[in-house]
Amino acid sequence: MTPEGQALLRQGAAELGLNVEGQLPQFEQLLDLLVEANSRVNLTALKTESDIVLKHFVDSLSCLRGGHLDGAGLRVLDIGTGAGFPTLPLAIVRPEAAFTPLDSIRKKIDFVRAAAEALNLTGVTPLVGRAETLGRDPEHRERYDRVVCRAVAALPILVELGLPLLKPGGLLVAQKGPISDEELHAGRRAAGEVGGRVTEVDAFTLPVLGDARTLVVIKKVAPTPKKYPRREGVPNAQPLF
Ligand code: SAM
Known part of the structure; x- marks a missing residue:
């Protein structure tokens, strides 16, 4: 990573209240791995160092706002992790948590697994699959303290995919761009279902870039009815609200 890239990462993290000095070598290694893998397989549209640092690394770290991912031993599922975001940056700064990054696309999870091994992120257990399937699997249903997701789907869809996987009292932390009143309203209704x-709608701007982001936090306050999640593809094709 160039000194400029390092400075952006330091500044972005500092604006989120984080000091990543001790983790800079891991972020540098992740950048190198991502750039190298992306030259062979199409993993992410972001190619430049500053884009990767700000729009993948710092953006992922913004999921830590509010402290919902603090606490020893949390089991965190990342639905639709793609090339490992937000999991990999989060696991670098929260090595005490157990992360399960999930994606339906094998080549993406292959990269996440290789990167986690190279970075010695022993708390990361990547998984190929669909959230709908996991949500019906007793090994995964109601087994997670937190579900995170970034840039995966509209809120009512995320709610149907994420809530079945949470333990009672667990939290879904959805990181999104700006969210419309309509989407939020539909998300609230879906959550009730x-x-x-x-419990929280945190609108903020991304460090350095100033892009609008929203963290929506949804608490599991009651058991999810057995009929959810519906079968693969249905939550997307026919959102609850
Ligand atoms: N979260 C990553 C990020 O922010 O860079 C990737 C975002 S990408 C736009 C959405 C990812 O979600 C894709 O890799 C897709 O394969 C995955 N995905 C979408 N629906 C899914 C589902 N139901 N189960 C598992 N993965 C899913």
Whole structure:
């Protein structure tokens, strides 16, 4: 990573209240791995160092706002992790948590696994699959303290995919761009249907770039009815609200 890239990462993290000095070598290694893998397989549209640092690394770290991912031993599922975001940056700064990054696309999970091994992120257990399938699997249903997701789907869809996987009292932390009143309203109604309640809507701007982001936090306050999640593809094709 160039000194400029390092400075952006330091500044972005500092604006989020984080000091990443001790983790700079891991972020540098992740950048190198991502750039190298992306030259062979199409993993992410972001190619430049500053884009990767700000729009992948710092953007992922913004999921830590509010402290919802603090606490020893948390089991965190990342639905639709793609090339490992937000999991990999989060696992670098929260090595005490156990992360399960999930994606339906094998080549993406192959990269996440290789990167986690190279960075010695022993708390990361990547998984190929669909959230709908996991949500019906007793090994995964109601097994997670937190579900995170970034840039995966509209809120009512995320709610149907995420809530079945949470333990009672667990939190879905959805990182999104600006969210419309309509999407939020639909998300609130969907949450009610699957045992959740929106507890926080945190609108903020991304460090350095100033792009609008929203962290929506939904708490599991009641068991999710057995009929959810519906079968593969249905939550997307026919959102609850
Ligand atoms: N979260 C990553 C990020 O922010 O860079 C990737 C975002 S990408 C736009 C969405 C990813 O979600 C894709 O890799 C896709 O394969 C995955 N995905 C979408 N629906 C899914 C589902 N139901 N189960 C598992 N993965 C899913």
